[in-house]
Amino acid sequence: MRYLFAGGGTGGHIYPALSIAQALLEMDPSAEIVFVGSKRGLEKRIVPRHGFELKCLDIQAFQRKLSLDTLITLYKASMAVLSANKIITEFRPDVVIGTGGYVSGPPVFAAQLRKIPTVLQEQNALPGATTRILAKRADLVCVGYAVAKERLAAQVRRPDKVKDLGNPIRLNIMQTTRDEGYRILRLDPGKFTILVFGASQGSRAINKTMLALWPRLVGLTDWQVLWQTGENQYDLIRAELPPEFTEVEPQVIQYRNLQVRSYIHQMSAALAVSDLVIARAGAISLAEITAKGIPSILIPLPTAAENHQEHNARALERIGAAKVILEKDLHAESLWSQLINLINDEQQRQAMAEASRAVGKPLAATEIAQEIMRLAVKGRSGTH
Template sequence: MRVILSGGGTGGHIYPAISIANKIKEKHPNAEILFIGTEKGMESDIVPKAGYSIKFVTVSYLKRKISLHNIKSAGMLFKGILEARKIIKDFRPDIVIGTGGFVCGPVVYMASKLGIKTIIHEQNVFPGLTNRILDKYVDKIALSFREAEKYFKSKNKLVVTGNPIRGEFFNVTEEEAKKKYGIKSNLPNVLVVGGSGGALKINNAVVEMLKLYKPKNFNVILVTGKRLYKNTIENINKEDLANNHEILPYINDMPYALKACDLIVCSAGAITIAEVTAVGKSAILIPKAHTAENHQEYNANAMGSKGAAVVIREDELSGEVLNRQIEKILNNKDTLKSMEAASRKEGITDAADRIYKEIESLLKNINH
């Protein structure tokens, strides 16, 4: 089996592609896999570290308004299509899989024009521009959220697979997680994390909450993000932290952290939501404003409407609001259990297998 995967720009597009590649390798150890991305995107660093080869094409994002940037981007897009065509013809893949981001546009488009089987995977409720354009060209569209169905025209191509995440999230018990973190207290644990890069407004709200309310009936673990750690730690006194609160720049073992905690306060990126629901935890979702087409708010509202999360908009966020919502959830065991049950119901633990099944289905008539 020969496979090209393309997706990039941010981790939200890259990590699902790597999870899909890992599943293909698990099923077909001799499979030949090639990633296509851009040199400036995070994929240029992440993909080689994951053990996969990557080639680069020229592409740039498009702005919503007519501009000189868009004229240049159109020229780069044409160049990217020609570069993608050469890579695809040289590699001769059986299938091409796109996981979003502008780079997968020319790659998946050219593959479809060359008669190669194609799948795109959409991580968010509100699809990205690239995937909406590719709708009519691809053979199959894999969705993380059922709510995304209404934004695609080719209804017969849609399948809900979920968002593939690392296998470690399914292999850790709560007891193991609490032991790893040295948690002996019977107090509820609240994990606060603003995505891989952190979230300044979430960090500031937690600091304000710790200063004003000095909560003693729950433990707080705040993961600031590396670039925001120094600023956050300088804004708080040791006495405000007390013994039951901790501020960290980064967590390498997120599966353990999520399992060890009772409530997750986080942004509403697709991977974060997939991880939280995979372990069946209740959440307070704070969608980051000014993301592409406000996609995080769509994700958060989908979870909120099903009772799996409480949603707080960034412009409504404060230490007082956060403290009130945390206490409201933790002080009512029925509410907490209901949210956890709703979260588990939304969690799709076999997303990579579901996507692989679609790959197999498309390739069933091809001799490998």
């Protein structure tokens, strides 16, 4: 079977595709897989590193206001459909899978015009524009949130083709044990652990708040804090911290129970030891947090497209798995108030953990891959 994946721009669209692709290969080692991305997205660096072939389209994101740049974008999008059609002709995929981002549009649309089975994987609680446009003709739409299923079911001819299978996560997230996590990150097994991170580049708002809170955090006797600043902000944060914070290894400083890292390369280890997470509300981060059943305090990125991070965060808040602080309300006192309340209330933390675990779907990648394989077999047999 041959599978064509289209998606990219950000890690939130790339990593789900990689997780599904790896699940397909586990089930069918003879499967042929090609990725289509943009010349400007992170996929140009990430996809080849995972051993997959990447073909790039010259396309850019749509602007939300009419301008000359919008006209250029429309022209590039139409040319990208032609380029995607050529890739499809050469590769002859059995199924085309779109995981979101503007680059997923042309390949999925080209496949739909040719009656090739298409699958969409929507990560966010509020479906993105690309998903909403392509869902009507898609053969299968896999969503990460039940509320997304409700929103899309009203827009498609067959609501049964929209399935809430969860968001695919990295395979090693569920494999790393707590003991391994403590050893890898050099943390104290005798303490509860708070994990703090923004996106891969870090969050200025979260980092600024953490700088104001560190004197209180180091006073927590039964807790330790693992704080990822983001590689671009590590030096700035380090310069703001007192000399008591010493470098214990490159790009890692520590003082008492507070460990600061520029980037956590072993996120599976960090999640394995975490009892509470403070983070943004990207869909894949939340999928990993809930797969591990961890309670969280979420600070949605206000500039995310269509405010989708707040929709993601509110979906977890509604079921009791998370607390939400909007960035406009984020400061040392608001975060400390939520944090100390959870630290002092083990029963509430446990209830949030159970709610988080109940909505988590650690097998999402495998289940989505199974649906894709069924569609591919059905298409080849001519019963599609």
